[in-house]
Amino acid sequence: MDAPLVRAATTADLPAVAAIYTHYVLRTTITFNTEVRTPRAWQDRFDEHVVGGRYHLLVAEVEGAVAGYVESQPFRPKPAYARSVELSVYVAPDGTGRGVGSALYTALLEHLAADASFHRAYAVVALPNDDSVAFHERHGFELCGTLTEVGYKFGRYLDVAYFERAL
Numbered sequence: 347m348d349a350p351l352v353r354a355a356t357t358a359d360l361p362a363v364a365a366i367y368t369h370y371v372l373r374t375t376i377t378f379n380t381e382v383r384t385p386r387a388w389q390d391r392f393d394e395h396v397v398g399g400r401y402h403l404l405v406a407e408v409e410g411a412v413a414g415y416v417e418s419q420p421f422r423p424k425p426a427y428a429r430s431v432e433l434s435v436y437v438a439p440d441g442t443g444r445g446v447g448s449a450l451y452t453a454l455l456e457h458l459a460a461d462a463s464f465h466r467a468y469a470v471v472a473l474p475n476d477d478s479v480a481f482h483e484r485h486g487f488e489l490c491g492t493l494t495e496v497g498y499k500f501g502r503y504l505d506v507a508y509f510e511r512a513l
């Protein structure tokens with residue numbers, strides 16, 4: 347496999363990004379969304395966070411196709427949280443374990459490290475997700491707390507682990 351090419355997403359990438367996310371919405375408890383995010387909602391999110399905001403949406407291309415994406419987004423809406431950022435990373439289900447997620451995180455963390463207006467990065471990991479836990483520890487995140495049975499999807503309660511990294 348060629349090394350992933352990581353670049354800033356454009357509007358033209360949103361359908362490919364949406365297709366990856368939709369898989370995890372419909373088939374897994376990795377995301378707590380239960381309904382597919384519409385093309386309009388993806389566009390609005392992109393316009394608000396990336397075009398008009400301080401956040402990022404990066405895609406990784408492998409052999410000319412989008413193989414994964416990472417986004418930064420506000421951690422919480424209240425103003426005192428503005429120096430904290432939440433990251434979400436999704437690799438196409440047939441392309442995990444090949445360095446795509448790492449290429450995305452490395453690039454995004456470089457952007458964030460260069461931006462003095464951010465102080466902490468968070469990843470919110472629905473459990474169980476051993477791959478994501480190992481991935482975040484590999485990228486310098488530390489577990490800072492777990493909410494028990496805070497989520498409910500597909501007929502069961504789910505824990506959520508908060509991972510933190512200084513920027």
Ligand SMILES: CC(C)(COP(=O)(O)OP(=O)(O)OC[C@H]1O[C@@H](n2cnc3c(N)ncnc32)[C@H](O)[C@@H]1OP(=O)(O)O)[C@@H](O)C(=O)NCCC(=O)NCCS
Nearest residue numbers: 435436437442443444445446447448471477478480481484
């Ligand atoms: C979690 C995810 C983003 C990791 O991306 P990836 O491209 O699969 O991971 P990489 O190949 O870059 O691996 C990087 C590191 O993550 C860890 N890791 C990834 N997959 C792993 C697995 N199956 N078992 C153990 N460790 C794993 C390892 O530490 C690995 O480093 P190493 O190869 O040097 O040992 C990806 O698997 C994914 O999208 N999973 C489904 C969606 C998801 O869980 N997103 C995160 C939501 S919080």
